[in-house]
Amino acid sequence: MNDDLILLGHGSGGALSHRLLDDLILPVLSDRSAEQNDAALLTIGQSRLAFTTDGYVVDPPLFPGGTIGSLAVHGTVNDLAMMGARPLWLSCALIIEEGLERQLLADILADLRRAADGAGVRVVTGDTKVVPRGKADRIFITTSGVGVIEHSLAIHGGGARPGDRIILSGTLGDHGMAVMAAREGLPLDGLRSDSAPLWSLVREMLAEAGEALHLLRDPTRGGVATTLKELARQSGLLFTIDEAALAVTPQVRGLCGILGLDPLYVANEGKLLACVAPEAAEAVLARMKRHPLGERAAIIGTVDEGEAGRVRMRTVVGGMRMVEMLAGEQLPRIC
Amino acid sequence: MNDDLILLGHGSGGALSHRLLDDLILPVLSDRSAEQNDAALLTIGQSRLAFTTDGYVVDPPLFPGGTIGSLAVHGTVNDLAMMGARPLWLSCALIIEEGLERQLLADILADLRRAADGAGVRVVTGDTKVVPRGKADRIFITTSGVGVIEHSLAIHGGGARPGDRIILSGTLGDHGMAVMAAREGLPLDGLRSDSAPLWSLVREMLAEAGEALHLLRDPTRGGVATTLKELARQSGLLFTIDEAALAVTPQVRGLCGILGLDPLYVANEGKLLACVAPEAAEAVLARMKRHPLGERAAIIGTVDEGEAGRVRMRTVVGGMRMVEMLAGEQLPRIC
Structure with a gap:
C-alpha cells in the first residue's frame, strides 16, 4: 500500500477514512468537534x-x-x-x-x-x-x-449514556445492495434502496422521548457496524448488540451471500440508529413502528460502561464477537 | 451541435449556461429569483x-x-x-x-x-x-x-438605478489568464491570479455609501462583459461603459493578444462591479482606492434608461459597440 497516494478506501467511511480525517481534514476545520x-x-x-x-x-x-x-x-x-x-x-x-x-x-x-x-x-x-x-x-x-433546532436538547454522536437502549429503525444494507446490483447488472428481485428523508420519523421520536432521546445517527457508508463503532468511540462507552435483533430482507441477505459481503457493513440511506434512555425505549419504539419508515424498528442492543469505544455482538449461536470498523472499501461509490 | 447532450459551454457562465439554467436548473429551485x-x-x-x-x-x-x-x-x-x-x-x-x-x-x-x-x-x-x-x-x-446581513439594505443583481455610476475595483481577467498560462505551460512573466476575499472591501463601501450602494457582483465566469450583461438584464436598464476606463495589466493584455482572447470575457476572482448613486460615487471610489483590493478601482460607466438589458461600450477610438454575453466557452475550467 502506497502511503503517498489517496486510495479508494479513504472514501469508504471506514478506518482509512478516519485516518485521513485525523491527518489531513480535521486540521482544516475550525471547530474540530464538528467533523465528529x-x-x-x-x-x-x-x-x-x-x-x-x-x-x-x-x-x-x-x-x-x-x-x-x-x-x-x-x-x-x-x-x-x-x-x-x-x-x-x-x-x-x-x-x-x-x-x-x-x-x-x-x-x-x-x-x-x-x-x-x-x-x-x-x-x-x-x-x-x-x-x-x-x-x-x-x-x-x-x-x-x-x-x-427548535428544542433545547443536545442530540449528537457522543450522547449515549450507560443503560441506553440502541434502536435501529429497520432493515440493514438496502441502499448499498440495490446500488451494487444495479451497477453490476445483477437480478434485482425486489431489491430497492431505502433512500428516504428521516425528519418526520425523528420529529415523532422527539415528541415521544424528549430528553430521553440521547443520540441519533444514520448508518450510511460503512453500514451499521462502522457507525456503531464511531458512536461507541464518541460516547466513550461499550455497545452490545444482538445479532438476532437485526433485520435483513431476504433479497439483501441473498445477494450479500452470493457476493460474500456482510450486511452489517452495507449502507442504508433511510434508516437511523438511536440511543434512548431505558424507561422511554419501549414507548419510542412503539411510536416508531407506527411511522412508515419505522415499521421494522427494533431494540438491537444496549449501552454499557466498560471498554470505551468497543462494540460487541451476541451472535445467534450464542457467542460474543467484537465488531470492528470497515477496514478498506467493500462497496465504492454507493453514495 | 447536439442539443441532446451537455456541452462544455453549458458551464461557461455565458449564453449556453443561461439557457441550461432556464430550461433545467431553475425549475428545480424552489425560489426562482435565487439563481439570479x-x-x-x-x-x-x-x-x-x-x-x-x-x-x-x-x-x-x-x-x-x-x-x-x-x-x-x-x-x-x-x-x-x-x-x-x-x-x-x-x-x-x-x-x-x-x-x-x-x-x-x-x-x-x-x-x-x-x-x-x-x-x-x-x-x-x-x-x-x-x-x-x-x-x-x-x-x-x-x-x-x-x-x-447586518444592515437593512437590499443589495442584489437587479438593484441598478438610472444615473448610477458603474465602478470596477481593478484590472480585468487576471485569474483566468493566470490559470490558462499555468495549464498550458506558457511563460508567466508576472501573471498572477487576483483570487482574494472581497468582504473587507465591501464593508468599506457599505460604510461610505449606505443606501447609495445599489448593486454588487463579482465578474467571474464570462468576465466583466458577461456579468454586465446579466446585471443590465436583471435591472432592466441600459449600461454604458468606457473602454478607456478599463484597466488591464500588460501581462494579461499580452497573453490575451497572443491567444486571441478578449480580456473583457476573462474571469476575475478578486474584483467587483458596483452600481452607486451618482452623488456618492466619487467618495466610494476614493475609499475603495485606499483599500489594497481597490487601488486600481475606477468608474467605468453609467446606468441609463433606454433599451433594457443592453450593454454598450464607447471604444477608445470613439465608436460605440454592443457588448454581448460569452457565446460558447473560451476558457473552460478556470474555477
Missing part, C-alpha cells in the same frame, strides 16, 4: 441552526428506489435530522461530464425536486460546472443543508 | 442570512496566486459579500480521484485553511469522497457559505 457529527451547530441571534454538506458520486446515477438527485436530498436532510434539526434549505452544486444526456440530467433534477418537496425543504441556491469528457463520471452532486 | 443572484436570502428569527454554493473544478489545481483550496474559499465568501453579507461559516466537500498525491492534497487543504483564516470565516463541516482513477480529475471542491 453529521452537521455543525451554528448560533445566530436567538436561533440554533445545523449546517451540513455531502458530495454524492453514486454509480450508477439511477438505481432501484432513487437517483443521485433524490439521494443528494435525502442524505443531506438526514444529516440535519440526526442533529435533531428540522431541515429547511438546501443548496445544490452540479459537476457534469461533457456529453451527459440532457434527458438524464432532466430526470435526475426532477427526482431531486420531488425529493425536496417530499422532505419539506427548499432548494434555494445552486451552481453548475461542466468538465471535459473523461474528467468526471456523468454527474456528481454536492448538496449542503441548513436546518433549525 | 450570487446567494439566497434566508430569514431566521430576527436574522437575515445569505446562503450560497459553488463547485470548483479548476485545472490545474495549483496556479500562480492560489490553489483550488483558496479559490474555493474566496469564490464562495465573495458570493456572500456580493449580497452585502458578512461571511461567517463554510462547508467543504471534496471529491478526490484515487491516486491523488497525498502531499498535493495536504498543500491544497493548508491553502484552503489559510484562505479561510484570512477571510475571517470558519470551516465548520465537510465531506470526502474518493472515486476510482479516471472518474474525476485529481480534486474537485464544493464549498457552501453562510453569512449574516
Whole structure:
C-alpha cells in the first residue's frame, strides 16, 4: 500500500477514512468537534441552526428506489435530522461530464425536486460546472443543508449514556445492495434502496422521548457496524448488540451471500440508529413502528460502561464477537 | 451541435449556461429569483442570512496566486459579500480521484485553511469522497457559505438605478489568464491570479455609501462583459461603459493578444462591479482606492434608461459597440 497516494478506501467511511480525517481534514476545520457529527451547530441571534454538506458520486446515477438527485436530498436532510434539526434549505452544486444526456440530467433534477418537496425543504441556491469528457463520471452532486433546532436538547454522536437502549429503525444494507446490483447488472428481485428523508420519523421520536432521546445517527457508508463503532468511540462507552435483533430482507441477505459481503457493513440511506434512555425505549419504539419508515424498528442492543469505544455482538449461536470498523472499501461509490 | 447532450459551454457562465439554467436548473429551485443572484436570502428569527454554493473544478489545481483550496474559499465568501453579507461559516466537500498525491492534497487543504483564516470565516463541516482513477480529475471542491446581513439594505443583481455610476475595483481577467498560462505551460512573466476575499472591501463601501450602494457582483465566469450583461438584464436598464476606463495589466493584455482572447470575457476572482448613486460615487471610489483590493478601482460607466438589458461600450477610438454575453466557452475550467 502506497502511503503517498489517496486510495479508494479513504472514501469508504471506514478506518482509512478516519485516518485521513485525523491527518489531513480535521486540521482544516475550525471547530474540530464538528467533523465528529453529521452537521455543525451554528448560533445566530436567538436561533440554533445545523449546517451540513455531502458530495454524492453514486454509480450508477439511477438505481432501484432513487437517483443521485433524490439521494443528494435525502442524505443531506438526514444529516440535519440526526442533529435533531428540522431541515429547511438546501443548496445544490452540479459537476457534469461533457456529453451527459440532457434527458438524464432532466430526470435526475426532477427526482431531486420531488425529493425536496417530499422532505419539506427548499432548494434555494445552486451552481453548475461542466468538465471535459473523461474528467468526471456523468454527474456528481454536492448538496449542503441548513436546518433549525427548535428544542433545547443536545442530540449528537457522543450522547449515549450507560443503560441506553440502541434502536435501529429497520432493515440493514438496502441502499448499498440495490446500488451494487444495479451497477453490476445483477437480478434485482425486489431489491430497492431505502433512500428516504428521516425528519418526520425523528420529529415523532422527539415528541415521544424528549430528553430521553440521547443520540441519533444514520448508518450510511460503512453500514451499521462502522457507525456503531464511531458512536461507541464518541460516547466513550461499550455497545452490545444482538445479532438476532437485526433485520435483513431476504433479497439483501441473498445477494450479500452470493457476493460474500456482510450486511452489517452495507449502507442504508433511510434508516437511523438511536440511543434512548431505558424507561422511554419501549414507548419510542412503539411510536416508531407506527411511522412508515419505522415499521421494522427494533431494540438491537444496549449501552454499557466498560471498554470505551468497543462494540460487541451476541451472535445467534450464542457467542460474543467484537465488531470492528470497515477496514478498506467493500462497496465504492454507493453514495 | 447536439442539443441532446451537455456541452462544455453549458458551464461557461455565458449564453449556453443561461439557457441550461432556464430550461433545467431553475425549475428545480424552489425560489426562482435565487439563481439570479450570487446567494439566497434566508430569514431566521430576527436574522437575515445569505446562503450560497459553488463547485470548483479548476485545472490545474495549483496556479500562480492560489490553489483550488483558496479559490474555493474566496469564490464562495465573495458570493456572500456580493449580497452585502458578512461571511461567517463554510462547508467543504471534496471529491478526490484515487491516486491523488497525498502531499498535493495536504498543500491544497493548508491553502484552503489559510484562505479561510484570512477571510475571517470558519470551516465548520465537510465531506470526502474518493472515486476510482479516471472518474474525476485529481480534486474537485464544493464549498457552501453562510453569512449574516447586518444592515437593512437590499443589495442584489437587479438593484441598478438610472444615473448610477458603474465602478470596477481593478484590472480585468487576471485569474483566468493566470490559470490558462499555468495549464498550458506558457511563460508567466508576472501573471498572477487576483483570487482574494472581497468582504473587507465591501464593508468599506457599505460604510461610505449606505443606501447609495445599489448593486454588487463579482465578474467571474464570462468576465466583466458577461456579468454586465446579466446585471443590465436583471435591472432592466441600459449600461454604458468606457473602454478607456478599463484597466488591464500588460501581462494579461499580452497573453490575451497572443491567444486571441478578449480580456473583457476573462474571469476575475478578486474584483467587483458596483452600481452607486451618482452623488456618492466619487467618495466610494476614493475609499475603495485606499483599500489594497481597490487601488486600481475606477468608474467605468453609467446606468441609463433606454433599451433594457443592453450593454454598450464607447471604444477608445470613439465608436460605440454592443457588448454581448460569452457565446460558447473560451476558457473552460478556470474555477
